[in-house]
Amino acid sequence: MDDFFFSLVLAGISVGSVYALIAIGLNLTFWTTRTLNFGQGSLMMLCAMLVVFLASQGLAMALAVIGGLLVVAALGVFVERFTIRPALVASGGSMGWVVSTLGFGIVLQGVAAKYFGSQAMAFPDVLFTTQDYVTVLGQHLSLQYLVVLALSVSLILLLELFVRKTVWGQAVFAISLDPELALVQGMPVRLIILGSFVASSLLAGVAGILSAQIGGTVDPAFGFDLVLFGFVAAVLGGMGCSVGALVGGLAVGLISKLVGGYISTAAEHAIAFALLMAMLALRPQGLLGRPEVSKA
């Protein structure tokens, strides 16, 4: 295989799998509340910055990662309780949560800048360094890219198994279809909604750590662009569809890199938004989503 093509494909699917992880996080809250947490980018940033901070305090890397993830999980509860729930109650189903979740993200950026500084912080190598690689069929494969891909796909598959094969997963599915009926049936709807925000925040945290490892630095503005690409991936694959999020993420990553490599690097990011517009115009339900049907 041509080295040029191969390098683009490997980087594309690696970056795309991070987009997929973010898209799944967006899907989780969409299932339970029909809302998206646009503060996901700031949660990614905070988790990565906390890992840097805790590691710099002498904590083992594994503990630093767990610490960062615990904090963003707790913030997931905060997001549901203080930005989503009041907005849904007050606005009677309108879009107030867009502003409140964006606002939450901006506040988090400010807090991070205040306590960690606004300069880029060096992110340590968590699993492998940039110089670790394996050679397959004569091709140089970076282990950092491979670990991002493997972890992202494993997490997405585990989540899909959870939703399809466990009682709790079926409950999430039931709530996504009709939360009122689920409540009448005795399902712990409030707890499941809260759980969806915690899981979504944890996925954001993992995505933050994985993408910070690729770039090598993290600063308070980190994550915002990535959430936009995650959103594009979710819409492209079909909002609410896990397999769609994976397909959408990989497609956005691959197409961006191939366009950047073969056509122009200036078009690398623009193509993702061109895809978004085309999908919304031609197939609003996404590649693998089903059109939403409202009961009369």
Place this chain on the structure above:
Amino acid sequence: MARIGRRSFGALALAGAASGLSAPRIARGQGATIKFGFTAALTGPFNEFGEGIRRGAEIAVEEVNKAGGINGRRVELAEVLDDQLVPDRAVQNMRRILDNREIVGLMAPSGSGPTLAIVDMVQADGRPIINPQAQTPSIVYPNGADKPPRPNVFSISIDNTVEAAKLATALAGYRTVGILHESTGYGVTGAQLVRAELQAKRRDARLTVESYNQRAQDMTAQLVRVQRAGAEALLVIGLGADTAVIRRNMSRLNINIPLYGTAGAVTVPYIEGAGDLVVGTRAVNHAAFGRRPMHPAAQKFADLYRAKHGTDRWYGPDPANPFVSLAGTVASGYDCLNLLIDAVRRAGSTAPADIVKALNETRDFAGATIASITFTPQQHVALKVEDLGTYEMLKEGDRVVLKLRD
């Protein structure tokens, strides 16, 4: 309770009016402070530059006040505002600064975007401004370097034209060169100038030029295009954190060609972000802090800074060897204020035309960043190619050091 009668009230009013009338006279008198102002990226992701020049300016002000001020008048940084390198905010801040008629001289913001946004209004105002860091040549010469400069705009920064000439000398040994530049005015202008200089030096030079957006997390597409073009060396025109991303990306793609950077690229975020991979990176920067012995003004500034702030992020961990980037990030603010102070002192006046005239007559001023600063009515950019050095990054023990190679 004491009551104020109509007559007493009238006397008080008269006294108040008299004191109000006399206040501006005192302010304009011999004892009033001489005020300077600026807007810069004091916070935000680029605050290493804005906070840096603020520290440099403060040291200059403290130093002159300790020595008795300017002809007995104290000096003050009266307006120091934060723009986070956002042009719109820089414009708002500069409007506020210019509305303060007591400000007699200005320092330009960090970065070409904010500086280009404010420079027209400052030119129209007429008060003198000195640019410490922004690199775009049109800040001083809007109609080209062969045309007259803006009358009240001076610069001691690393100008893109001068930097391009130095980089072209360093890169002239390679026939095929890749250039990766950020998609800002600084990056685009820098790439154009380096291309022109390199092609003037080597007619057979082949260049591949690619752009990237600041803060992009993966540069694979740009790097493999450069690799496919057969580049023998890569030049990055951008800032430190992005250069770290590029260096790490090169390592993942097993691209092992020499990496060159601009003064903005090889800064602390690069060293921290790329870790051991920085070894071998070559960069152009001020020669002032790389030469041994340093020239006296550079050594004096290094000592003043270390005494005030210690061996911090800007200075670096080694007391005897400050980071070479200290010149551009901090000492340039110190030099700007010192040049303004020197001009006011020589002019014996705070009128804008007098200060501008004195700045135009600046000859061989001993700066920390540039050993000898000269301005003339035609020449408002002080930096020359010989004021820059080409450095190579090496590891000594667990420290990264920059060795001056040329």
